[in-house]
Structures are given as C-alpha cells and as structure tokens.
Amino acid sequence: MYTNQFSYHRVNTVQEAISLLQKNPDARLLAGGHSLIPAMKLRLSDPSALVDISRVAELKGIRQRGNTLVIGAMTTHSEIEDSALLKQLCPLLPEVAHIIGDPAVRNRGTLGGSLAHADPAADYPASMLALGASMKIVGSNGDRVVDADNFFTGMFATAIGSGEILTEIHVPVKTAGVGMAYETMMHPASRYAIVGVAAMVRMSGGVCQEARVGMTGAGHHAMRLSGLEAAVTGKPLDAATLSAACKSLVRPADLLGDHFASADYRAHLVDVYAQRALAAAAGKA
Amino acid sequence: MADKVRIRMTVNGLEQRGEVEPRMLLVHYLRETLGLTGTHIGCDTSQCGACVVHVDGQAVKSCTLFAVQADGSSVTTIEGLVKDGQYHPVQEGFWEKHGLQCGFCTPGMIMAAADLLNKNSNPTDAEIRHALEGNLCRCTGYQNIVLAVQYAAAKMRGEPVTGAAD
The missing domain is CATH 3.30.390.50 (CO dehydrogenase flavoprotein, C-terminal domain)
Structure with missing residues (x-):
C-alpha cells in the first residue's frame, strides 16, 4: 500500500530539523515510522514533507546524570528493553518495552516517537506518569522541560508545539524501597x-x-x-x-x-x- | 510528483544503487525493483510479519519502512540466507520439522527466527513464541515452527540434531 507523495529530508542535527519544520508547517518528523507510516498508508496523516531524524546522533543513547536517567528520544524499544543501565536503575521501562508490539517493531519504534504520537492505547505513557518522568522539548526559542503530568493533553495530542521536537526523556533513578x-x-x-x-x-x-x-x-x-x-x-x-x-x-x-x-x-x-x-x-x- | 531520491544499499552482499520515490516501501523496492520476491507482503500493516528482513543485522518489517530509510544499510532477505549452497540452519529446521504448510509466512518466520538466534543461542520454547509474536501463520499452528527453531538452535550450537522422520 503506497502512501501519498511527500518530499523527503534527512537531517543530522536537531537544529536542521527545527528549521525545516518552520519552513514547512505541514512537515512531520519521521522517527522509527511505526506509528506515522501506518497512519499515512490509511491517509489518516498526509504530510507534504517528512523530516527523517533517525540519524540524529544527539537524539540517541541512554545515560545517567546524577539522579536522573536521560533517554534520547530516538532510543528504540529494543534498546530500552536490553539496556543494562535501565534494568538496574529503572526496571519498569525495560519491562514495558518488552511487551510492545513484537521484536521487529521494537527494533524500529522509538520512545520519543511513541510519546509524541500519544496514542491513547500506547503503553509508555502510563509508566511515564507513574515514574514522574519529564520531557525535554526543543524549539527555535530554546528548550523547556515538561512534566509527564502536563505532557499528555488529549487524544494524539501533547504539549509539543508546532516547530518543536521532543529530544530527551528524563526519568528518576530508582531509590531504596x-x-x-x-x-x-x-x-x-x-x-x-x-x-x-x-x-x-x-x-x-x-x-x-x-x-x-x-x-x-x-x-x-x-x-x-x-x-x-x-x-x-x-x-x-x-x-x-x-x-x-x-x-x-x-x-x-x-x-x-x-x-x-x-x-x-x-x-x-x-x-x-x-x-x-x-x-x-x-x-x- | 515529489523528487526522487538516490539510494544505495547492500542487499544480500551485492551493492545496489537506484533512484526511488520517497514513498516507495522497502518491501516494494526489494520485490519489484530488485526482483527479490521471497519477501512477502501479507497484511501490509506491520502485524503479520511476512515481510520481515534484516536491516543492519536487525529484523524489521519491510512494509513499514521506506526504502530511503534503509539508504546506506546492509539488507538481508530470505534469498541471502543460503551460504555456499547450504541452507541456513533455520531453513533446514523448517524443512526437517515440517514448520510450514502453504509457506506464505515462512520467509518472515525464518528471518525473525534467525534474528532471535543471533541474540539468544539457547532459547526456551516460551522465548521462541515471544520472539515470533509478530509473525502469523494461518495454516498449521506454531508447534512445528517452534520445533524447527529449536532444531536450528541446536544445530547452530554444534549439537546433534534429528529430523522429523527420526
């Protein structure tokens, strides 16, 4: 099944992506594509341009910063499922990732893509709320951090504004008890x-x-x-x-x-x- | 019409170059442009797994990936599993354990199973079933598929294996 036509732009930095989104308000970000491509096939989404952020290095990786785990938005479900750091310091996320879709889906789908898509039936949002996670959102006017409580605003709707990108997910390191x-x-x-x-x-x-x-x-x-x-x-x-x-x-x-x-x-x-x-x-x- | 995009990828060890519409799915590029029709299109909604191939060593559903997203990657399809005229142990397992009936789901099943065995050389039956959750067979049920994967796992570990007739 073919989607409608679109122009394709692959970027290497968050700034490039933001400037493309600003030039073309109808463009959509393409992360793992496992929510967007099915929606495009069904004509539920019909962007004139896709900005492929899958190779943006600054959006990848899981690291510890003090009492916070910083997860890049382009981290795949498989990477979360297999992360030794998360298994030790935030075991809920690997458990949730393990039951999302199937292995091939988990190899492509990303945490940031899933959260930005905000499907009312997605698994991660419940754990983001339970963990007290927060989301870093970057736009042309700089960045801001939004609590999970204020991130999910409606069906397929989030606090991410036009021309902005979700770049990082912050979750607290698990404490004693x-x-x-x-x-x-x-x-x-x-x-x-x-x-x-x-x-x-x-x-x-x-x-x-x-x-x-x-x-x-x-x-x-x-x-x-x-x-x-x-x-x-x-x-x-x-x-x-x-x-x-x-x-x-x-x-x-x-x-x-x-x-x-x-x-x-x-x-x-x-x-x-x-x-x-x-x-x-x-x-x- | 949207501008075509130049892509280059290694498919089953051979370098391929071409120009594709951005909306061309990887599965269509493999089947229609390269003629590799071993990869099947089943549901076209990333649920059935008939289209599973490996991109840079990881199983993916090629119906839910644009060919441009695989630009620069190394892709392996069912046609690329045979090495030096020898079936891959998973292919051999499906033959020996009668892991198929009509065969439509088989290429995807084999690619998904091979991905599992790359990561886990000694899976339990439950782990095999979990790993094949995204691959649907509508003929036979999954019992012989699990046996086929166990056969391949044992063979890849260098253990003696026995066929269905034994």
Missing part, C-alpha cells in the same frame, strides 16, 4: 493496551509512603489515578487495602468504548489492573 510494575490487558491482535496501569510505590516498614499510578488505554489520553494514590498512601498494600481502594476509580462516561471493550468494561478493568499493578509494585519494593 521503590517498586514498579505495569499490568495490561492487551488487544489480542494489535497488542495495544485495552487498559494498562503502571504503578510506582515507595514502601517503608510495610507501609506505602508514596504512590504514583498512571493509566492508559481506557481514556482519551493517559492520566494519573490521583484519588487512588491518596487512598493507599500511609497504608500497607495488602489484598484488603487494595481491593477496598480499587473500586470505581474512573467513571465510564469519561472513558473510550469500542467493539472490543465498552466503556463500562474498561472502567471495570481499570479497577482490576490498578489492583494488580499496585500489588506487583509492592511485591518488588
């Missing part, structure tokens, strides 16, 4: 999340000191389950606490529904998967 987990019901064919919940808990003496829970797949965009976080903080994360806390977390009226899963069913799944994610995170703390 912290456990993280992601639990998801996948669509059986596409592997996208029907509902996915990521949880990060900090435990001390068997009691939850801090909890962050992110949900994806169910709503128009990934979001925190703040009420649940407050409900479990200061408590042991045993079965009785979790089952009492994970009841009617979200209103079906606020959720997506389709022929795979109704909004009512998704709301039920949020309760179930939030409970599982918190229990699994507590088990790893």
